[in-house]
Amino acid sequence: MSEASSEDLVPPQEAKGAPAGDEEEATKKKKKKRPKGLANVFSVFTKGRKKKGQPSSAEPEGQPESQPELSGPLPTAEELKADLERGRLEAARPLLVLERELQAAAAAGGESAEELVRRQSKVEALYALLRHQVLGLLLRPLDVAPERLRQALAVLTEQEREDRRAATAGPGAPGLVSARPRRWLQLWRRGVEEAAEERLGRRPAAGAEGLSEAERTFLHMGRTMKEDLEAVVERLKPLFPAELDVVAAYAESYHRHFAAQLAAMAQFELCERDTYMLLVWVQNLYPNDIINSPKLAGELQRLNLGSLLPPRQIRLLEATFLSNEMTSVKELMARALELECQRWARDVAPQRLDSHCHSELAIDIIQIVSQGQAKAESITLDLGTQIKQMLLLELATFLRSYQRAFDEFLERGKQLRNYRANVIANINNCLSFRTAMQQKWQTQDLPGHLLGPLSELKSHGFDTLLQSLFGDLKPLFKRFTQTRWAAPAQTLEEIISTVGERLPEFSELHDCFREELMEVVHLHLVKEYIVRLSKRSLVLKSAEQQQQLAGHILANAELIQRFCTQNGSPATWLHHALPKLAEIIRLQDPSAIKIEVATYATWYPDFSKGHLSAILAIKGNLSSSEVKSIRSILDVSTGTHEPFKSLFSLIKVG
Numbered sequence: 001m002s003e004a005s006s007e008d009l010v011p012p013q014e015a016k017g018a019p020a021g022d023e024e025e026a027t028k029k030k031k032k033k034r035p036k037g038l039a040n041v042f043s044v045f046t047k048g049r050k051k052k053g054q055p056s057s058a059e060p061e062g063q064p065e066s067q068p069e070l071s072g073p074l075p076t077a078e079e080l081k082a083d084l085e086r087g088r089l090e091a092a093r094p095l096l097v098l099e100r101e102l103q104a105a106a107a108a109g110g111e112s113a114e115e116l117v118r119r120q121s122k123v124e125a126l127y128a129l130l131r132h133q134v135l136g137l138l139l140r141p142l143d144v145a146p147e148r149l150r151q152a153l154a155v156l157t158e159q160e161r162e163d164r165r166a167a168t169a170g171p172g173a174p175g176l177v178s179a180r181p182r183r184w185l186q187l188w189r190r191g192v193e194e195a196a197e198e199r200l201g202r203r204p205a206a207g208a209e210g211l212s213e214a215e216r217t218f219l220h221m222g223r224t225m226k227e228d229l230e231a232v233v234e235r236l237k238p239l240f241p242a243e244l245d246v247v248a249a250y251a252e253s254y255h256r257h258f259a260a261q262l263a264a265m266a267q268f269e270l271c272e273r274d275t276y277m278l279l280v281w282v283q284n285l286y287p288n289d290i291i292n293s294p295k296l297a298g299e300l301q302r303l304n305l306g307s308l309l310p311p312r313q314i315r316l317l318e319a320t321f322l323s324n325e326m327t328s329v330k331e332l333m334a335r336a337l338e339l340e341c342q343r344w345a346r347d348v349a350p351q352r353l354d355s356h357c358h359s360e361l362a363i364d365i366i367q368i369v370s371q372g373q374a375k376a377e378s379i380t381l382d383l384g385t386q387i388k389q390m391l392l393l394e395l396a397t398f399l400r401s402y403q404r405a406f407d408e409f410l411e412r413g414k415q416l417r418n419y420r421a422n423v424i425a426n427i428n429n430c431l432s433f434r435t436a437m438q439q440k441w442q443t444q445d446l447p448g449h450l451l452g453p454l455s456e457l458k459s460h461g462f463d464t465l466l467q468s469l470f471g472d473l474k475p476l477f478k479r480f481t482q483t484r485w486a487a488p489a490q491t492l493e494e495i496i497s498t499v500g501e502r503l504p505e506f507s508e509l510h511d512c513f514r515e516e517l518m519e520v521v522h523l524h525l526v527k528e529y530i531v532r533l534s535k536r537s538l539v540l541k542s543a544e545q546q547q548q549l550a551g552h553i554l555a556n557a558e559l560i561q562r563f564c565t566q567n568g569s570p571a572t573w574l575h576h577a578l579p580k581l582a583e584i585i586r587l588q589d590p591s592a593i594k595i596e597v598a599t600y601a602t603w604y605p606d607f608s609k610g611h612l613s614a615i616l617a618i619k620g621n622l623s624s625s626e627v628k629s630i631r632s633i634l635d636v637s638t639g640t641h642e643p644f645k646s647l648f649s650l651i652k653v654g
Contacts (some may be wrong), residue, residue: 077122084129092155106173107364118173139191142453196253225254247299257304262308272324279379282308329372333398336364347416357425357508362432399453427461430454469502480532488552515568522564522571534614541620551588590626606649614653
């Protein structure tokens with residue numbers, strides 16, 4: 001309610017009113033135009049409206065005497081009628097005296113029934129004029145000068161007191177129609193109720209673009225209720241007697257009509273948008289931005305107006321909202337993945353961002369999830385907590401679908417020109433997903449059902465990117481056994497050179513993934529080297545030959561470790577793999593060999609008796625009993641160094 005629009009507080013039949021008198025005309029204020037348009041349904045209560053001309057506190061009214069007294073002769077009915085038609089509320093006191101004189105005359109029995117009827121008709125006609133004047137002022141209170149409003153309130157209070165006196169006195173005088181109680185207070189409250197209904201029921205002004213009709217309607221009702229009640233608290237409460245509780249009268253009337261409108265709407269089958277809008281108003285905007293707004297909280301909280309809808313209906317709407325939202329999230333995610341797959345199939349090159357292949361899929365998906373949670377939290381935080389678990393499960397389902405779609409692309413898209421670039425873009429996506437999820441849920445420890453599909457996607461992507469390189473390295477590694485380790489240094493240098501030439505192919509991976517990929521390369525080099533040592537094609541009888549081979553292995557191990565580390569491999573866990581095998585080959589004392597094997601098994605728990613036998617086969621000077629004794633050391637559990645990663649489980653031995 002804008003300050004000067006208080007004639008809107010009176011229902012249409014009371015707005016016209018009787019003349020208010022010269023003093024009222026002199027104090028009427030100009031009406032201000034109502035604000036046009038609203039940005040959106042959520043910003044309606046964020047901007048306050050400046051109020052002008054705050055009234056001073058009301059002065060205490062004197063209590064009317066139980067027996068009205070007049071300073072001069074009692075005016076005639078005709079004189080009182082003239083005064084009332086000019087809006088002079090001073091006529092209320094002599095009218096009450098006139099009413100009591102009529103009651104006294106009827107009780108005395110000195111007048112005829114016809115005379116009593118005639119006199120009572122005049123009194124009641126005068127009361128009708130007075131009621132019209134008083135209620136006309138009280139139902140457009142902001143257009144009335146404070147003193148005149150106090151005058152009308154005094155009349156209303158006096159009439160309520162007279163109603164109580166008449167009720168206490170018992171049946172009225174014979175010959176008169178009972179006119180008490182007049183119930184003007186009830187009439188005023190009914191007028192407030194009608195005013196609330198008329199104010200809230202007005203058609204909302206055009207201009208709120210992008211809002212549905214229902215959203216505009218509730219936006220209008222919310223803003224109107226807030227502004228009207230602020231005016232009641234700031235300007236009417238200081239003038240109204242406490243026993244009338246003007247704030248409660250208006251607040252309860254507005255609340256009832258607002259609740260009735262929502263209840264009526266909730267009876268229908270609502271669209272997704274209107275279900276959300278209804279819940280936002282019931283659970284958030286109404287209690288927080290109206291009931292608990294800074295200017296109203298102190299007054300409205302004491303009234304315990306309650307919710308706009310009953311709890312059961314709210315729960316049903318919340319269940320419908322959650323179902324609607326999860327269906328929407330699922331559809332939006334599926335559509336985003338479909339568009340991504342279409343780009344792969346059309347051989348569209350991925351975007352480049354900071355020299356890295358980039359896809360927007362992770363951003364789109366996390367935005368869908370975030371919007372779903374934000375919508376729920378805009379209703380209540382509890383609903384946000386409920387939907388979070390549902391969104392996490394749906395995100396995990398999506399990530400599995402994404403991984404399956406990517407695997408299909410890996411199989412079917414090999415001939416596409418931008419195949420490798422799109423593979424790199426999707427591997428980079430894993431970082432985008434992981435980072436966004438950690439930020440979204442503020443945790444570094446994401447559950448396995450979220451990380452699992454991403455790890456598989458990344459691993460399959462690495463396998464694809466490295467397939468060609470590893471294929472080129474295979475004949476080079478075979479050369480170790482084909483030459484019976486005659487020139488291992490030259491062979492390994494050629495292997496390292498081949499890898500080095502291919503590394504620029506992976507430059508568009510994010511740094512963290514380049515490091516991970518380099519660890520895969522590092523593992524492959526060590527693994528394939530051990531495979532060649534385990535072929536049982538080389539048997540060395542003398543200690544000198546074994547020591548010479550051990551020296552070659554140590555030199556090769558140093559070259560592999562230095563090259564891989566310089567290119568970003570973090571695989572320090574592989575540093576012992578070849579040097580320790582070289583030591584086993586070098587040593588000649590079976591007891592020393594057993595100690596070295598036991599130590600080796602703590603570093604690489606998947607080092608089996610089969611792997612050990614393949615290495616010991618190189619040492620042609622060991623007896624079968626010595627080999628058996630050395631192998632037995634692996635029957636003893638020696639503990640492992642954590643974390644444990646696979647190396648020998650990737651190596652098959654005969």
